[in-house]
Amino acid sequence: MIAIIDYDAGNIRSVEKALILLGQDVKVTGDRDEILAADKVILPGVGAFGDAMATIRERGLEEVIRQVVDQGTPFLGICLGLQLLFERSDEAPGVKGLGILKGEILKIPEQEGMKIPHMGWNSLHLEHDGRLFRGIREGAYVYFVHSYYLKAEDEEIVKASTEYCTHIHASVEKGNVFACQFHPEKSSDVGLHILKNFVEL
Numbered sequence: 001m002i003a004i005i006d007y008d009a010g011n012i013r014s015v016e017k018a019l020i021l022l023g024q025d026v027k028v029t030g031d032r033d034e035i036l037a038a039d040k041v042i043l044p045g046v047g048a049f050g051d052a053m054a055t056i057r058e059r060g061l062e063e064v065i066r067q068v069v070d071q072g073t074p075f076l077g078i079c080l081g082l083q084l085l086f087e088r089s090d091e092a093p094g095v096k097g098l099g100i101l102k103g104e105i106l107k108i109p110e111q112e113g114m115k116i117p118h119m120g121w122n123s124l125h126l127e128h129d130g131r132l133f134r135g136i137r138e139g140a141y142v143y144f145v146h147s148y149y150l151k152a153e154d155e156e157i158v159k160a161s162t163e164y165c166t167h168i169h170a171s172v173e174k175g176n177v178f179a180c181q182f183h184p185e186k187s188s189d190v191g192l193h194i195l196k197n198f199v200e201l
Contacts, residue, residue, distance in 0.1 A: 003038035006030040007055045009045030018185035024199055032064050041068045045080035050092030069100055074201045077179035085179055091148050102153035111165040117147040122162045130159025130173050132197050142187040
């Protein structure tokens with residue numbers, strides 16, 4: 001069973017639908033025991049960093065997420081879910097992220113002719129042999145919706161990057177922890193292939 005952590009963030013149902021399309025048994029849940037018993041866990045989300053961390057902490061989900069990671073269960077953060085895994089964000093000064101991975105979330109710099117939030121399709125540069133990207137070609141396009149981007153401390157964990165006003169770390173992998181700034185569930189066949197790679201880990 002794949003558990004999708006429910007913490008009132010947007011976009012949870014589209015992730016659920018994509019996984020069902022792949023034939024997976026999926027449960028959207030905020031229940032500690034169900035999350036810890038799952039074969040794989042996903043933290044999706046669209047929303048604000050500060051509000052999301054407040055909800056996660058109020059519901060006791062921070063400890064649950066740490067336990068999932070510590071016990072070696074494959075864990076995937078999507079969009080805001082990626083950002084929450086890191087230490088801090090420009091979006092919410094003073095609010096600590098989960099800090100499971102080292103790095104920070106920065107505001108996308110303004111550039112003439114470029115809209116923020118970044119909404120749309122961008123190509124990926126693949127690096128460091130990421131397991132999520134097996135069978136994905138260099139330059140494949142995926143769908144982004146974000147105003148903030150990841151700068152990981154350790155470049156070795158970066159498995160895909162893209163360019164939009166700046167150099168963006170678009171996907172990371174460390175041990176059993178995976179994360180994508182883009183939305184695989186909205187990225188057509190390429191996105192479904194990435195999700196399939198995750199569920200087959």
